[in-house]
Amino acid sequence: MAGDTTPAFNRLAGRIALRIAAIYLVLGLLWIALSDRALMALVDDPRTLTWLQTIKGWAYVAVTALLLYALVFWQTRRVARANEALEERDRHITRLNRVYAMLNAINGGILRIRHRDTLLNETCRIAVEKGGFPLAWVGLAEEDGTRVRPVSSAGEGLDCLDGLELRIDPGDPDAHPMAKDLAAGRPFVIDELAAVPPMDACHARARELGFRSVAVVPIVGQSRLMGVMGFFVRERRGPAGVVFDEGELQLLTELAADTGIGLTLIEQGDALDRAARFDPLTGLANRSLLEERIGQALMRARFQRRSVGVMALEVIGLRSLVDSLGRQQGDRLQQAVAARLVNRVREGDTVAYLGNGEFAVLLADVRTGLDVSEVAEKKLLVPFELELDPGAPPLVVKLSAGAAVFPGDADTPESLLQCAGVALHQGGAASHAGRCVFYAPEMDEQVREYQMLDNELHGALERGEMALHFQPIVHLDSGEVIGMEALLRWHNRRFGPVAPDRFIPIAEHSGLIRTLGDWVLDTACAQVVRWRERGWRKLAMSVNLSVRQLLAPGFDERVREIVMTHRLDPDDMPLVLEVTETAVIEDMEAVSAALDRLKRLGIAVHLDDFGTGYASLSYLQQLPVDALKIDKSFVQSLESDPVAENLVRSVIVLAQGLELALVAEGVETPGQRDKLMELGCDVGQGYLFARPQPVDAVDHVLADSLSSVQSGRAERY
Numbered sequence: 001m002a003g004d005t006t007p008a009f010n011r012l013a014g015r016i017a018l019r020i021a022a023i024y025l026v027l028g029l030l031w032i033a034l035s036d037r038a039l040m041a042l043v044d045d046p047r048t049l050t051w052l053q054t055i056k057g058w059a060y061v062a063v064t065a066l067l068l069y070a071l072v073f074w075q076t077r078r079v080a081r082a083n084e085a086l087e088e089r090d091r092h093i094t095r096l097n098r099v100y101a102m103l104n105a106i107n108g109g110i111l112r113i114r115h116r117d118t119l120l121n122e123t124c125r126i127a128v129e130k131g132g133f134p135l136a137w138v139g140l141a142e143e144d145g146t147r148v149r150p151v152s153s154a155g156e157g158l159d160c161l162d163g164l165e166l167r168i169d170p171g172d173p174d175a176h177p178m179a180k181d182l183a184a185g186r187p188f189v190i191d192e193l194a195a196v197p198p199m200d201a202c203h204a205r206a207r208e209l210g211f212r213s214v215a216v217v218p219i220v221g222q223s224r225l226m227g228v229m230g231f232f233v234r235e236r237r238g239p240a241g242v243v244f245d246e247g248e249l250q251l252l253t254e255l256a257a258d259t260g261i262g263l264t265l266i267e268q269g270d271a272l273d274r275a276a277r278f279d280p281l282t283g284l285a286n287r288s289l290l291e292e293r294i295g296q297a298l299m300r301a302r303f304q305r306r307s308v309g310v311m312a313l314e315v316i317g318l319r320s321l322v323d324s325l326g327r328q329q330g331d332r333l334q335q336a337v338a339a340r341l342v343n344r345v346r347e348g349d350t351v352a353y354l355g356n357g358e359f360a361v362l363l364a365d366v367r368t369g370l371d372v373s374e375v376a377e378k379k380l381l382v383p384f385e386l387e388l389d390p391g392a393p394p395l396v397v398k399l400s401a402g403a404a405v406f407p408g409d410a411d412t413p414e415s416l417l418q419c420a421g422v423a424l425h426q427g428g429a430a431s432h433a434g435r436c437v438f439y440a441p442e443m444d445e446q447v448r449e450y451q452m453l454d455n456e457l458h459g460a461l462e463r464g465e466m467a468l469h470f471q472p473i474v475h476l477d478s479g480e481v482i483g484m485e486a487l488l489r490w491h492n493r494r495f496g497p498v499a500p501d502r503f504i505p506i507a508e509h510s511g512l513i514r515t516l517g518d519w520v521l522d523t524a525c526a527q528v529v530r531w532r533e534r535g536w537r538k539l540a541m542s543v544n545l546s547v548r549q550l551l552a553p554g555f556d557e558r559v560r561e562i563v564m565t566h567r568l569d570p571d572d573m574p575l576v577l578e579v580t581e582t583a584v585i586e587d588m589e590a591v592s593a594a595l596d597r598l599k600r601l602g603i604a605v606h607l608d609d610f611g612t613g614y615a616s617l618s619y620l621q622q623l624p625v626d627a628l629k630i631d632k633s634f635v636q637s638l639e640s641d642p643v644a645e646n647l648v649r650s651v652i653v654l655a656q657g658l659e660l661a662l663v664a665e666g667v668e669t670p671g672q673r674d675k676l677m678e679l680g681c682d683v684g685q686g687y688l689f690a691r692p693q694p695v696d697a698v699d700h701v702l703a704d705s706l707s708s709v710q711s712g713r714a715e716r717y
Helices: 003-042 046-112 116-129 179-183 201-208 246-277 287-304 318-325 327-343 369-380 413-424 443-457 500-510 513-533 547-551 555-565 588-599 617-621 642-657 670-679 695-704 706-710
Strands: 135-141 147-155 188-190 213-221 224-233 307-315 350-355 358-366 384-386 395-397 399-406 436-438 466-475 481-492 496-498 540-544 575-580 604-610 627-630 661-664
Touching (some): 003 046, 046 116, 046 246, 116 147, 116 224, 116 246, 147 224, 179 224, 224 246, 287 350, 287 413, 307 369, 318 327, 327 358, 327 384, 358 369, 399 413, 413 436, 443 500, 466 513, 481 500, 481 695, 500 513, 547 555, 555 588, 575 588
Parallel strands (some): 575 604, 604 627, 627 661
Antiparallel strands (some): 135 224, 188 213, 213 224, 307 399, 466 481, 481 496
């Protein structure tokens, strides 16, 4: 018994002894006084009286002995019970003090520890050393919240936790008996393990090891069951029939709650750290983490006299795919590319996502740039098929790459990444699909120009820098104008006139092509209406389409709105849309479906630059086109190259067989015109008739052919 309980026990013993003496004294006096008087009143014979007094004395001794025994037994029982109560109180206070000490120590650990496993191991250790539990363990719930498995433990008999798995979903028919209590946030306690049939192998093994009781307390955080804490004890049951009383369970519950707070803080810290270092869409390292790892690779490479390769990669046509398929499918595509790149690099290399559809790969240890080229073209840039929609044809995904190598190109993480990006965008990523372009110093100026043009292109419409020029399309024999091709021109405030072959690829890459394309369509339709109102009744207007524009969701509805806004007659539709052969063959099925939707509006479709692509001529049967435009490269060689003449003749025969109209581009000399007419082509355009000009200059060209158009000699081509 503890020293602080001794005075109380001594006082209790003194009171009991005094009480027994007083009772004995009172009974003795009463017996003596009353028994003698009674005998003298009843018996006169002295000898009989003496004999009776002797018997009375014996009876007194026997009765008082029995009474004294009863009194001492009764009071001794009271003393024993009081002693047990004092001992139990002392044990309870000792247990609570141990739990308080354990709680304080674990709370201190929560404040300083920032790693989950370290925190849980420390919690179990403190529970054994400071809490006095022979065995303590912590289990964490799986992601689906249906099972708990031990992850940390300390103390004796750790083998009883082997293979332990608690099914904690109350709706599961195989759920553990403690599942309902844990799901409700209540502790589960077994005060006497031996009195309960074994619930699992852990229960049976704990009984063999001599554990008497167990308490399992839920760890709750962020409104969910994160796990459990288990405590085994060997102490005997107290007078109330319990080992873990309400006060101790309350402290253990508080301990579990604090542990839940600690786990939550660690999870939040890990999430913040991951958000700062990893891309949330792809799960790849971000630019900051990549630069850190490049820096580490450079330190090793300098010491080992090795090389470090950095590649920047891009999905060809990603923005167009996002426009046509939607943002969600675009995200799925980028996630698939990320997974593929990770699976195709070495374990020590790093794949990162830089944003805007660009990836980067760090090859941390290479011998030369040839190693980088080999990894790129044999592993990373191999096209692959991706099924985004069940039942739809798989999407063929192509990538391009630019690379820079330490020590030849740059010697810092930032400059290596910059050089790789410069190489990637050299000439446009699509121009080197499936190839890796290596950085060269002369690329810097070209990229700077590209970036400046990109910046200037944003806002060019608002600043009024864009304009349409028009080139006539004529009958070759008479020169009568039967149509106009609208051509976009840009006169920039800083760079002056910018050629279309410089800014159109930039617009396509940045996504501005959709906005520019809509403006061109609207402006061209408005102009052809004005010309028709002024007398050119059969004049057609041709507008070039980008495939990204064509495949953008809702493009046909946008064209319908423009047509209705300008009141264009479907039965006498002046609008003609031109698509290039190379654009068509990138996605034949999607382009064909999009052109079908446009033709239902009464719009004619022409296949531009015909002969420069590599599509099978049989595809012409699948495409809803009305005319072929012979590329100017063939027309300009007609007078001097028999091969070009044969090619043009073949195209004309093909068009006639498919009942398609023909337009020859790039007619610059009378000889070319005459040769085309001889071969059977009657319509053309080129510098021989007029250069692309602003609308005011084109009015004069139209005026020269007004009389022939009004006479009905010119027909729509």
